[in-house]
Amino acid sequence: MDLQIAHLRTLQAIARHGSFSRAAQALNLTQPAVSMQVRHLERALGLPLLERVGKRAFPTRAGQLLLTHADRALRDLEAGVERVQGLRGVVAGRVRLGTSASISIYLLPPALRRFRARYPETEIVIVTGNAAEITRAIVANTLDVGIVSLPVRERELAVTPFFRDELVAIAATEWAAPTWPATKWGAPTWPPTPPTRSSRPSGAGALLDNAGTAGAPTSSSTRSAAARQSRAAPRSRDRFTSSRRRWPKTVDAPTLAGYPLILFEAGATLRRVIDGWFHRAGVAPRSPMDLGNTEAIKKMVEAGLGLSVTSWFSVKSEVRSGTLTAMRLTPALERQIGLVRRRDKPNTPALDAFVAALEDLRRSLETRRRRAR
Numbered sequence: 001m002d003l004q005i006a007h008l009r010t011l012q013a014i015a016r017h018g019s020f021s022r023a024a025q026a027l028n029l030t031q032p033a034v035s036m037q038v039r040h041l042e043r044a045l046g047l048p049l050l051e052r053v054g055k056r057a058f059p060t061r062a063g064q065l066l067l068t069h070a071d072r073a074l075r076d077l078e079a080g081v082e083r084v085q086g087l088r089g090v091v092a093g094r095v096r097l098g099t100s101a102s103i104s105i106y107l108l109p110p111a112l113r114r115f116r117a118r119y120p121e122t123e124i125v126i127v128t129g130n131a132a133e134i135t136r137a138i139v140a141n142t143l144d145v146g147i148v149s150l151p152v153r154e155r156e157l158a159v160t161p162f163f164r165d166e167l168v169a170i171a172a173t174e175w176a177a178p179t180w181p182a183t184k185w186g187a188p189t190w191p192p193t194p195p196t197r198s199s200r201p202s203g204a205g206a207l208l209d210n211a212g213t214a215g216a217p218t219s220s221s222t223r224s225a226a227a228r229q230s231r232a233a234p235r236s237r238d239r240f241t242s243s244r245r246r247w248p249k250t251v252d253a254p255t256l257a258g259y260p261l262i263l264f265e266a267g268a269t270l271r272r273v274i275d276g277w278f279h280r281a282g283v284a285p286r287s288p289m290d291l292g293n294t295e296a297i298k299k300m301v302e303a304g305l306g307l308s309v310t311s312w313f314s315v316k317s318e319v320r321s322g323t324l325t326a327m328r329l330t331p332a333l334e335r336q337i338g339l340v341r342r343r344d345k346p347n348t349p350a351l352d353a354f355v356a357a358l359e360d361l362r363r364s365l366e367t368r369r370r371r372a373r
Helices: 006-018 020-025 033-046 062-088 100-104 107-120 131-137 220-232 251-257 269-280 294-302 317-323 348-371
Strands: 048-055 056-058 091-099 122-128 145-148 159-173 174-180 238-245 250-252 260-262 289-291 308-311 324-330 334-342
Touching: 006 020, 006 048, 006 056, 006 062, 020 033, 033 334, 048 122, 056 062, 056 251, 062 091, 091 348, 100 122, 100 294, 107 348, 131 145, 131 334, 145 250, 145 251, 145 269, 159 251, 159 260, 159 269, 159 294, 159 348, 220 251, 220 334, 238 324, 250 251, 251 269, 260 269, 260 294, 260 308, 269 308, 269 334, 289 294, 294 324, 317 324, 334 348
Parallel strands: 091 122, 091 145, 250 324, 260 289
Antiparallel strands: 048 056, 145 334, 159 308, 159 324, 159 334, 174 238
């Protein structure tokens, strides 16, 4: 029976992505070529291997049985090829990494670039998802290694601490905020009143350094100065006002909870860490927006729609460029990132080299962390 390896890989890709078109993109093939390879397999075996439901594709019972054995056979074949390459001093093979989108965007690219430059015969497959999805895939041996938020409870996994991620509050350094009614959020006035020389923050709601709270008493001279400043300021062409804010270096949970927040979607590991920080302070965050994408959250914050809490490494470039301001949390909030693998995972030259590259990245991150303190 003629079962070609390429056709089995195509079947794997369709099952993994649930779609002929996505599998074609992942394999750099046309969709007709993918369909033809599946038909070849089905003719050779005499049974349908995939079932189409709308735009989705699912393995049939026969497809599941074939994939179970094909996965094992292809892994053994890859391991054999890697060991043969090792005999001639070449590190080659495929490494499948699972991690979060944030880590893949903000931490991994430099390390991956160095790794590929040193080991050009290797292939790196990166799958993004939440910690639960990644750990399940590693237990199922569909991924080789993962970088995820801890704790991890699967007994099949070996966990190595990788990085302590500091979380910070972020706000737009300079933003335009809509002139909502003061009662819109049921919170302190947003935006807060502009700072004046004679006014100082008072109460838990005074998040901004050197900014008077809404409704704070002011002297007649202060009101007159504010009126002159208002008349002198150019009027905006729309319903937005813009003002430069001076944010404090630190912020606590009660203060932060008083303002509209833009947080990660409920259920995400990072969101549970953030919610726990607020809970320990005895407050609940007001969250008018829940998003699952770090870049979207940063853009919303830059637009002046609220504040957020996120990883320092994901915002440091914006903080350095001046589009965002970061404030340390009081008490400090960190999450532990870990490197996870199956305990019984056999070593291969490519996987060993990749784990060594991740260890170099870990040392680099730790060095930067110490210098930043």
